Amino acid sequence: MSDDYDFDLFVIGAGSGGVRASRVAAGHGARVAVAEEYKVGGTCVIRGCVPKKLLVYGAHFAEDLKDARRFGWNVPDCAFDWPTLRDNVIGEVSRLEGLYQQTLDNNKVTTFHERATIEGPHEVRLASGRLVKAKYILVATGAWPNVPDVPGAELGITSNEVFHLEKMPRRVAIFGGGYIANEFAGIFHEFACEVTLVLRGDQILRGYDEQIRDRLLQISMSKGIQFRFNAPLERIEKQEDGSLKVFITGGAPIETDLVLFATGRNPKIDGLGLENAGVEIEKGAIKVDAHSRTNVESIYAVGDVTNRVQLTPVAIREGHAFADTVFGGNPRTVDYDCIPSAVFSHPPIGAVGMTEGEARNKLGNVKVYTSDFRPMKNTLANRNERSLYKLVCNGLTDQVVGIHMLSPDAPEILQAAAIAVKAGLTKADFDATVALHPSMAEELVLMR
Structure with missing residues (x-):
C-alpha cells in the first residue's frame, strides 16, 4: 500500500454488499475500512428480508394452528402476543448484527461506527471530522423507502x-x-x-x-x-x-x-458528497459499468444504490466480484440472467426466467404447461386454497425459459428448479425425471 493512503479500500455502508466486498478484499491482502452509520448488516439483516421472514413464519401459525385440529391435535383457542414476537425478532437481529461485525473483525477490517461522506476521488470525511484517504472507495449504502409527498x-x-x-x-x-x-x-x-x-x-x-x-x-x-x-x-x-x-x-x-x-425504494445517495468527486448519477442512482466502477476511476458502487437489481444476493455477488476484480487479480462481472425471486405472501410466489408475456414478445413461438392443484395438506385441512405451477417453454427448442409458482414452500422448491432454467434444460429433461411422490414439487415433472 502506498504511504499516500490510510487504506487500500474504504467502504461506505456495511450491508450485505459492503460486508462481502470488505471481507473478500481483506482476504486478498488489502487494508480495508468500512463505515456504517446505523447497524452492521444493512437493510436485509436489520430491517428487511430477515426480520420480515421471521414475521412471515410467525404469521403462518395462525393457519397452522387452525389446520392442526383436522389432523387430530386438540388445539385450544390461542391468543397472539405481538410484543413477544417483536422482541424475539429484534433479539435475533441483534445476534446477526454481532455475527456480521465478527466477520469484519476476524478479517481485520477496520469498522467506523459513524457516517462517512465523500470529499474527493480518494478522500472520505467521517462524522467525527477525521479525513481518511483511500486508494479505492466503494459506495454500498443501499436504498431507502419512498414516502409519498402528500399532506399528512x-x-x-x-x-x-x-x-x-x-x-x-x-x-x-x-x-x-x-x-x-x-x-x-x-x-x-x-x-x-x-x-x-x-x-x-x-x-x-x-x-x-x-x-x-x-x-x-x-x-x-x-x-x-x-x-x-x-x-x-x-x-x-x-x-x-x-x-x-x-x-x-x-x-x-x-x-x-x-x-x-x-x-418502492430509492437509492440512498442524499448527502453522500458524490458531487465532490464528480460521480455521475443517472435516474437517481449511481451509474456504474459492468465492473461496478463509476465514471471516477477510484470510486465503485454495488447493491441497491446502483438500482440494477434490488436483491440481497445480487448485492453480495456484486461486492464479491468487485473485490476479486480490483484486489484479487481475477476480473469478473455478475451474470444478471435468470435471477430467481420470491414473494413471501400467503401463499408465497417463486419465479425465475421469462413470464409467459415476456416469452411471447421475445420468442413468438411459446408452449405453456400448468398444474393447478390442491395440495394434499389443504385437502385434509379442509382448506380450498389451490396451488398453481407454470412452465414457460420455447416452442421451437423445448427449452424451459421460465418457471412460476404460487404454492406453500414455492420459494424453497424454486431454488433448485432455477438451476434447471439457468442450465437451459428442456421440457423433455423435466419429463424424464422421476417424480418424488407424494410431494408438491413433483408437479414440476408431471405437466403434460
Whole structure:
C-alpha cells in the first residue's frame, strides 16, 4: 500500500454488499475500512428480508394452528402476543448484527461506527471530522423507502419502522402493490388485522406472471384482504380518537389505525458528497459499468444504490466480484440472467426466467404447461386454497425459459428448479425425471 493512503479500500455502508466486498478484499491482502452509520448488516439483516421472514413464519401459525385440529391435535383457542414476537425478532437481529461485525473483525477490517461522506476521488470525511484517504472507495449504502409527498405523510410509517410497533393495530392501510406491500398484507391479515391494500394502478406485482399474480389476488380477496385499485393518495388526517383518515382519488376515504408505505425504494445517495468527486448519477442512482466502477476511476458502487437489481444476493455477488476484480487479480462481472425471486405472501410466489408475456414478445413461438392443484395438506385441512405451477417453454427448442409458482414452500422448491432454467434444460429433461411422490414439487415433472 502506498504511504499516500490510510487504506487500500474504504467502504461506505456495511450491508450485505459492503460486508462481502470488505471481507473478500481483506482476504486478498488489502487494508480495508468500512463505515456504517446505523447497524452492521444493512437493510436485509436489520430491517428487511430477515426480520420480515421471521414475521412471515410467525404469521403462518395462525393457519397452522387452525389446520392442526383436522389432523387430530386438540388445539385450544390461542391468543397472539405481538410484543413477544417483536422482541424475539429484534433479539435475533441483534445476534446477526454481532455475527456480521465478527466477520469484519476476524478479517481485520477496520469498522467506523459513524457516517462517512465523500470529499474527493480518494478522500472520505467521517462524522467525527477525521479525513481518511483511500486508494479505492466503494459506495454500498443501499436504498431507502419512498414516502409519498402528500399532506399528512408523516403520519404513516415504512418497512423501517414496522418491526418496532408498540402494539398491533386493528386496521391497516398499506400503500403499494409490490412484493413488500403484498407480504405485509399477508402478515397483518394473519395477525387478525383488517387490511386494505391501496394501489395507484390496476394490478399487483408488476413484472410477475399475470396468471400467478391474478391467482394471488383471488386468494387474498377470499381471505378478506381488501383492495383499492386506481386510488392515488391525496392526504392523511389524524382524527380526535387517534385513528387516521386516508383520502384517495376517486373513492371513499379509508379509516384506519396504521398507514404503511410500501411504494418502492430509492437509492440512498442524499448527502453522500458524490458531487465532490464528480460521480455521475443517472435516474437517481449511481451509474456504474459492468465492473461496478463509476465514471471516477477510484470510486465503485454495488447493491441497491446502483438500482440494477434490488436483491440481497445480487448485492453480495456484486461486492464479491468487485473485490476479486480490483484486489484479487481475477476480473469478473455478475451474470444478471435468470435471477430467481420470491414473494413471501400467503401463499408465497417463486419465479425465475421469462413470464409467459415476456416469452411471447421475445420468442413468438411459446408452449405453456400448468398444474393447478390442491395440495394434499389443504385437502385434509379442509382448506380450498389451490396451488398453481407454470412452465414457460420455447416452442421451437423445448427449452424451459421460465418457471412460476404460487404454492406453500414455492420459494424453497424454486431454488433448485432455477438451476434447471439457468442450465437451459428442456421440457423433455423435466419429463424424464422421476417424480418424488407424494410431494408438491413433483408437479414440476408431471405437466403434460
